[in-house]
Amino acid sequence: MTSxxxxxxxxxxxxxxxxxxxxxxxxxxxxxxxxxxRTLRDAALALLTLPGPDDAALAGRLLDSLREFADPELPGFRELIDVTGAPHPIGDVRTPSAQALAAWALHRAGTLTGDDALRAEAGGHWERVAEAVLRHDWPARLDRSADAVLDESGPLEETAVLVLAADALTPATGSAFLDAAADRLERYVHGDAAWDRLTPRGAPDTLRGHRTGSSALAALAWAALHRRGRAGAADLARRVLAHVHEHHRHVGTGGYWDRSSADSAVRVDAVAALHGHPDSPFPAKFVADHALLALAARAVAALDDPGEADGAVLKALAQEAEAELERYSDPVAGGVFHGQGSWFSTPTDPTVPLARHVMVPARTAGSFAVGNTTYVPFHAKHARTQLLALAALGDRTVAFPAAPELVERPEPDPFDNDLGHVTTGRLSEGLVDLDHYLRWLRSTASGLGYGLTPYRSPLGLRSDRTAQTFSVLHVVSDLLALDEPVPNTPGVLTGVFATQNPDGGFGEQPGLPSETFTTYCAVLTAVVLGGADHPGFDRDACVAFLRSCQRPEGGFGNAPGFPGDAWHSHLATLTLVALDARPEREDDLVAYLLSCRNQDGGYGNRPGSPSDTFATFRAIGALIALGLRPPHSERSVRWLRGLQTAAGGFRYRTDGAESFVGSYHAIGGLYMLGARPADTGACVRWITARQSADGGFSRAPGAPSETTDEGFIAVQALHMLEGKLNRSWAVMMT
Incomplete structure (x- = not known):
């Protein structure tokens, strides 16, 4: 493989x-x-991070690009222009930090080109920014004239960037602005943490809690203030970074979540997302945050002797942040991806690896709208991320790990891949109200497909019924399992194949980016509906896309180059098998899956990760689909059975919470291995209690119905618990 x-x-x-x-x-x-x-912030960051001391020509070109943002009528810069340089009206604002970065970039360009007039221009622009900030009491955003305040809230990031810009642009001794900024920065201190935002009254915005990126920027700002003689600044920087290391760390996969709540817990918070500043309710890991953490940890460690304990924390934080930057680097095309998310099995426990950040505010860079949900693919490459990663890593080429050695190949166990039938019989009478469920399921019909819910424009966090490949798979699976006809099969197939992209992969909807996940959903829907030979399907391109998602270490990611895990390795494997194809490096894939196996009999989502039911189901299923017998399967059965609770459901891992989705994976893992839960009756009762009043299913009894995913889990799991689901179907239709 070329570098x-x-x-x-x-x-x-x-x-x-x-x-x-x-x-x-x-x-x-x-x-x-x-x-x-194009954003002003990105153009300024490019000038600050990309040219080296001998890159005057590049600095000049980047300066020309930056000057396209200059407002011809009022002092300052517009903040959003299109690809041709035409201004967007919503960019006619003055965000103090973005304007300060532009002044800083002008100053750097003047330094690189030896242009004193340019440095003087930068100083004048900075003075206007600083004056406006003090005059308006640290606003988040001003209008184009810098006379009217558009947003009175006080983001920590805003203050921190202003400190860093002032440090670069003002004399080494004496700065009234920096004195005021240092006082302002201390208002964010919250014990050992830093609030992400102050309210317009100057009080802590407890709904926002603490954020990794802004905490790292604050640490960098305090490091700069320490170098200028501010007493206590170094200690504040160390404390805030230690808080991130202790409370934001993702123990299962490494790296740091982007946030914690006011009580320093990482959790889903719908209230904060809706009633605080608009944001996704779901925490995520952002590579840009890790770049800032690496920069901050190194800067703070270089201050006066931090002491052995603090020094160890700073070293560990810098190493882990850099490791995440390298892990999310593309091993073929280069560059770094946006990050990684997880769906939360319970309000506090992240489980399923998610390659999209969902329910982000409208007009978020790189976002796509699917019904009433907006999401950002994590396998995109944001300019800000590339530039901050360059500042943190330098101009290095990452060395990617090779696949582990396949010491002992599992015994062969031929897999028939027979999807010609689904069940051996109907569910027992009275378990659930199937007529009610079928009415709910059919009402998710939308255009040529099906949505996640039957609702056209729901409030809260509910999805609507806009057709998606994910929900089409669920609805088709359940209709076939319940021996019900799939209406307008030709139309459904047309809708599915409309989501195939020129790269061969499939998106959630037509025109959306290809993913392993959505490709699996589309292809398996087509296969069970008899549409594998549909004229609208480019099979060879699809196989090529899937094979390109295999990483050097053997696993598959959600897109070409994106980090691999057991989850996406499983989806890619099943899709290839469904298309009568194989992975190009099959032994490497098997070795990767086996390296996810732990001594307790379960599998982690990545090598070294703790065992959970999700990854165990995925790794076992992938091995079976490849025609291999999962090794030491009796140990896996024992571990899975041991997770069942007295109520009948399953914890998703040994020290985890009881989980509806995790229970499905435990039931499925057992079923594929020829076993069932220790208390099958309790498990049946636990699932059936989750049918909602409208006929759908929820993860908790008595709650509103959720999506077709929960309905799929209930219907498929009940068939497995009664021993009536075709084993090949259980392996392939997940």
Whole structure:
């Protein structure tokens, strides 16, 4: 495998266009621009991070690109322009931190080119920014004239960036602005943490809690203030970073979540997302945050002797942040991906690896709208992420791990892949109200497909009934399992194949980016409906797309180059098997899956991760689909059975919470291995109690129905608990 370009080369070859403009978001490379619009912040960051001391020519080109943002009528810069340089009206604002970064970038360009007039221009622009900030009492955003306040809230990131810009642009001794900024920064202190935002009254915004990125920027700001003699600044920087390391760390996969609540817990918070500043309720890991953490940890460690304990924390934080930056680097195309998410099995426990950040605010860079939900693919490459990663890592080429050695190949166990029948009989009478459920299920019909719910425009966090490949698979699976006809099969197939992209993969809807996950959903729907030979399906391109998602270490990611795990390795494997194809490096895949196995008999989602029912189900299913017998399966059965609670459901891992989705994976894992739960009757009762009043199913008794996913779990799991589901169906239709 050839080495990818270095990070600086990737930015110069793919992020910058021919005249050094910076589009906000790419797909894998410059051939796939997701958000061509340009932000002032990205243009300034490019000038601050990309040119080296001998890159005066590049600095000049980046300066020309930055000057396209200059407002011809009022002092300052517009903050959003399109790919041609035409201004967007919503960019006619003055965000103090973005304007300060632009002044800082002008100053750097003047330094690199030896242009004193440019440095003087930068100083004048900075003075206007600083004056406006103090005059308006630290606003988040001003209007184009800088006379009216548009947002009175006080983000920590805003204050921290202003400190860093002031440190770069003001004399080494004496700065009234920095004195005021240092006082302002201390108002964010919350014990050992820092609030992410102050309210317009100057009180802590407890709904926002603490954020990794803004905490890292605050630590960098305090490091700068310490160097200027501010007493106590170094200690504040160390404390805030230690809080991130202790409370934001993802123990299962490494790295750091982007947030914690006011009580320093990582959790889903729908109230904060809706009633606080607009945001996704779901925490995520962002590579840009890790770049800032690496920069901050190194900067703070370089201050006065931090002591052995603090020094160890700073070293561990920097190493883990850098490891995440390398892990999310693309081993072929180069560059770094946006990050990684997880769906939460319970309000506090992240479980399923999610390759999209869902329910983000409208107009988020790189976002796509699916019904009443907006999401950002984590396998996109944001300009800000590339530039901050370059600042943190330098111009290095990442060395990617090879596949583990396949010491002992599992015994062969031929897999028939027979999806010609689903069940051996109907569910026992009275378990659930099937007529009610079928009415609910059929009412999710939408256009040529099916949505996640039957509701057209629900409130809260509920999805609507906009057709998606994910929900189409669920509805078709349940209709077939319940021996019900699938209406308008030709139309459903037409809708499914409309989501195939030129790269061969499938998106959630037509035109949306290809993913292993959505490709699996589309292909398996087509296969069980007899549409594998549909004229609208490019099978060879699909196989090629899936094979391109295999990483050097053997596992598959959700998109080409994206980090692999057992979850997506399973989905890619099943899709290839359904298409009568195989992975190109099958032994490497098997070795990777086996390296996820732990001594307790379960599997983690990545090598070294703790066992959970999700990964165990996925790894076992992938091995079976490849025609292999999972080794030591009796130990896996014992471990899975041991997770059942007295209520009948299953904990998703030994020290985890009882989980509806995790229970499905435990039941499925047992069923594929020829076993059932220790107390099958209790498990049946536990599932049936979750039918909601409208006929759908929820993860908790008495709650509103959720999505077709929960309905699929109930119907398929009940068939397995009664021993009536075709084993091949249980393996392939997940």
């Amino acid at each position: 990818p370009p270095s990070l600086r080369s990737f930015v110069r070859q793919h992020v910058l266009d021919e005249v050094a403009r910076v589009p906000a978001v790419l797909g894998r490379d410059s051939a796939d621009v997701i958000t061509p619009d």
